[in-house]
Amino acid sequence: MKIHEYQAKEIFKRFGIPVPDGKVATTPEEAEKIANELGSPLVVKAQVHVGGRGKAGGVKLVKTPGEAKEAASKILGLDIKGLTVKKVLITKAIDIKDEAYIGYIVDRRSKKPLVMVSAAGGIDIEEVARETPEKIHKFVIDPFYGLLPHQAMELALKLYNDIKLVRKAADVILKLYKAFISVDASLSEINPFVVTPDGEIWAVDAKINIDDNALVRHPDIEEMRDVTEAEKKELDAKSKGLSYIKLDGNIGCVVNGAGLAMATMDLIKKYGGEPANFLDIGGSSSPEKVVNALNILISDKNVKSIFFNIFGGITRCDDVANGIVEALSKLTINLPIVIKLAGTNEDEAKKILSQTELITAASMADGAKKSIEIAGK
Ligand code: GDP
Numbered sequence: 001m002k003i004h005e006y007q008a009k010e011i012f013k014r015f016g017i018p019v020p021d022g023k024v025a026t027t028p029e030e031a032e033k034i035a036n037e038l039g040s041p042l043v044v045k046a047q048v049h050v051g052g053r054g055k056a057g058g059v060k061l062v063k064t065p066g067e068a069k070e071a072a073s074k075i076l077g078l079d080i081k082g083l084t085v086k087k088v089l090i091t092k093a094i095d096i097k098d099e100a101y102i103g104y105i106v107d108r109r110s111k112k113p114l115v116m117v118s119a120a121g122g123i124d125i126e127e128v129a130r131e132t133p134e135k136i137h138k139f140v141i142d143p144f145y146g147l148l149p150h151q152a153m154e155l156a157l158k159l160y161n162d163i164k165l166v167r168k169a170a171d172v173i174l175k176l177y178k179a180f181i182s183v184d185a186s187l188s189e190i191n192p193f194v195v196t197p198d199g200e201i202w203a204v205d206a207k208i209n210i211d212d213n214a215l216v217r218h219p220d221i222e223e224m225r226d227v228t229e230a231e232k233k234e235l236d237a238k239s240k241g242l243s244y245i246k247l248d249g250n251i252g253c254v255v256n257g258a259g260l261a262m263a264t265m266d267l268i269k270k271y272g273g274e275p276a277n278f279l280d281i282g283g284s285s286s287p288e289k290v291v292n293a294l295n296i297l298i299s300d301k302n303v304k305s306i307f308f309n310i311f312g313g314i315t316r317c318d319d320v321a322n323g324i325v326e327a328l329s330k331l332t333i334n335l336p337i338v339i340k341l342a343g344t345n346e347d348e349a350k351k352i353l354s355q356t357e358l359i360t361a362a363s364m365a366d367g368a369k370k371s372i373e374i375a376g377k
């Protein structure tokens, strides 16, 4: 789960990482009021779940509360990479002498936490990684011992020559590790990590992604959830016992089991089609789940055909068939449905479906090909 910069900064504060004072506003008037309280100069920053806000016009430096109001009115409602800005963070501006990068991720290769530091901070770190990878210093952490103080010092020495700064940065590197582990983050970064002309240090930007599977342990962070329209549908599906992820294609898939769902999507791709979604209706499926699943798919305007791929194990094919018949009577479905059923109670299911106009497929491949052909028409 992604959280906003202002929320990540609240977490940073708990762990003693220095962040500039700030508050969130949803209107220009509110932004002006906060600016009056904080004192100038200030920065007005779009709060959306993407990076590169600066380049997109979502970060503005201002000198007065009036300017803060004006900047907020420009940024609120702005579209940044497909996301609409609904909140801005008003924060005290920091005098920047130097910008560095400090970040943690869970490294898939070593299956351990990985810390990265770079003196080339401020800009897009992915770009640095692509063009000048030698400027990024990485260190894999043994999770049993955690990051040790001398290791943090060694990393900080890659950033600065001044020993006072090295000590301050090492302290932040250690605190960020503690935050990263404590909140079960999958990523946590400071970019830019700033040094002022007076030698003060500040986390000017903050990013934390939380491992979804660990959210049960962090109800306070769960409360920070801010869902986009696409995510709303996914959460709604989850509450109905379905795993749904929207994709960009035009073939809606309804499958039981995550593995079969992946295989179905692979097959659609193999034959030149594009799946509109991942949708797992789960192990033991009731007719109600099928109705809910179809409801989700028909609300996606991109979907041109639907491919049901059901392997009856614990899931009974007749349950799914009844669900489809129920859905066809309850909902107005103008989309062609291709169906492949195999396994438990397959014959009963076929009998039930013989009264419908569904297109039956002899095999998974046949089903994938048929749904692609129909969607393309
Ligand atoms: P991002 O573009 O989404 O990563 O947003 P950032 O918070 O990193 O801001 C982008 C850039 O705006 C930074 O790299 C800085 O150059 C600049 N910036 C942000 N906050 C301040 C500030 O307090 N003072 C100054 N001088 N520049 C800032």
Ligand code: MN
Pocket (backbone or CB within 6 Å): 052, 122, 191, 192, 205
């Ligand atoms: Mn940044």
